[in-house]
Amino acid sequence: GAGVSQSPRYKVAKRGQDVALRCDPISGHVSLFWYQQALGQGPEFLTYFQNEAQLDKSGLPSDRFFAERPEGSVSTLKIQRTQQEDSAVYLCASSLARGPLNTEAFFGQGTRLTVV
Amino acid sequence: SQQGEEDPQALSIQEGENATMNCSYKTSINNLQWYRQNSGRGLVHLILIRSNEREKHSGRLRVTLDTSKKSSSLLITASRAADTASYFCAIPRGGNQFYFGTGTSLTVIP
Numbered sequence: 001g002a003g004v005s006q007s008p009r010y011k012v013a014k015r016g017q018d019v020a021l022r023c024d025p026i027s028g029h030v031s032l033f034w035y036q037q038a039l040g041q042g043p044e045f046l047t048y049f050q051n052e053a054q055l056d057k058s059g060l061p062s063d064r065f066f067a068e069r070p071e072g073s074v075s076t077l078k079i080q081r082t083q084q085e086d087s088a089v090y091l092c093a094s095s096l097a098r099g100p101l102n103t104e105a106f107f108g109q110g111t112r113l114t115v116v
Numbered sequence: 117s118q119q120g121e122e123d124p125q126a127l128s129i130q131e132g133e134n135a136t137m138n139c140s141y142k143t144s145i146n147n148l149q150w151y152r153q154n155s156g157r158g159l160v161h162l163i164l165i166r167s168n169e170r171e172k173h174s175g176r177l178r179v180t181l182d183t184s185k186k187s188s189s190l191l192i193t194a195s196r197a198a199d200t201a202s203y204f205c206a207i208p209r210g211g212n213q214f215y216f217g218t219g220t221s222l223t224v225i226p
Contacts, residue, residue, distance in 0.1 A: 004158070033213065042204055042216035043159070056212040091158055104149065105214070107158035 002026070004108035006092050012114045013082045021077045021111045025094030032075050033105060034067055035091040043091055049075060050098055082115045089113070121217045122205060128223040135192040137220040139205030140185075148181060149206040150190050153219070159204065162190075195224045 005024040013019050025032050031050055035043035036059075045059040051072035060067070064082075069075040079086055089112050093105040123138045139148070147166045151159040165172045165181045165188065172179045178191040192199055202221050206214040 035216075040218070042218050043214075045209075045213040045215070048212040056210070059213070093159075104161035104164060105159075107151075107160070109156075109158045 004092055004094055004106050006090075006108035006111050008111060009109065010112050010114075012116060015083060015115055016081050017115075018078065018080045019082055019113065021079075021090050021092075021113070023075045023077070023092030023094075023108060025073065025075070025092070026096075026106055027073070029094035029096050029106075030098055031095040031105075032069055033093045033095075034075070034077050035093065036061075037089045037091055037110070039088075046077070046090075079113075082113075084115050087113055087115045122203065122220045124220060125218065126221045126223075128225065129195055131195060131197055131224055131226050133195055135195050135199070135222055135224070137190050137203055137222070139188045139190070139217065141188075141205075141207050142186065144183075145207055147208060148188050149208075149214070150177075150179060150188075151204045151206055151216075153202045153204065155201070162203075192222075195222075197224050197226045200224045 007022045033048050034046040036046055037043045047067045048056040049069040052069050064080045066078045089110040091107055091110045093107045095103050095105045097103040121140050129135050149164045150162040152162055153159045163174050163179050165179050176193045181188045200223050202219040204216045204219045206216050209215050
C-alpha cells in the first residue's frame with residue numbers, strides 16, 4: 001500500500017492478556033516511531049527504530065511494553081499483562097530520513113486498544 | 117520540557133472565517149512541524165518551518181515562527197467544514213522523536 005498500515009484497527013483485551021500490534025511502514029522508510037495517544041491528549045512518544053535498530057525506547061512506560069523491527073520493515077509493539085491504563089490509541093509513523101529533524105512523518109490510522 | 121503547547125484548546129468558527137492557533141515551546145529548535153488529526157484517524161503532516169524561516173505558506177495555510185518568543189502560529193484562511201479537526205505542533209527532541217502538545221480542536225460550522 002501507499003501509506004502506513006496498522007492492524008488491527010481495534011482491539012479489546014481482557015486485563016492481564018498479552019496483545020501484539022502490527023505496523024507496516026511505507027516501503028523504504030528508514031525511521032519508524034510508535035506513539036501512544038490517550039483520549040483528548042496529544043501523542044506521546046514510545047520508541048524509535050532506525051532500520052532494525054531500536055535507538056530510543058525512553059518512552060516505553062514499563063517493561064511490559066516491548067517493540068521490535070527485526071528486518072527493518074514491519075514492526076510489532078507487544079504489551080504484556082495489559083492493564084486498564086494501557087487503553088489508548090497506538091500510532092505508528094515512518095519517515096524516509098534518519099530521525100525526524102528535517103522531514104515529515106507519515107502516520108498510520110492507529111490501533112485503538114481497550115482493556116476491560 | 118520541550119513540549120509544544122497549543123492555544124486555544126478549542127476554537128469554533130463559521131465557514132469562510134480565518135482560524136488562528138498558536139504553539140509555544142521552551143527550548144531551542146531547528147524546525148517545527150504542524151499536523152492535523154481528523155477524529156479517529158492518524159496524523160497528517162501539514163507544514164514544516166525551519167528555524168531560519170519566519171513565515172511559510174502552503175495553499176490556505178500560513179505558518180509563522182518567532183524563535184525569540186519561542187512561538188509559532190498556524191493560520192487557516194477561508195475555512196471550510198472539512199478543516200474541522202485537531203491541530204498539533206510537533207517539536208523535535210533528541211534527534212529521534214517529536215513532542216506533541218494537547219492540540220487545538222477546531223470546529224468549522226457550515
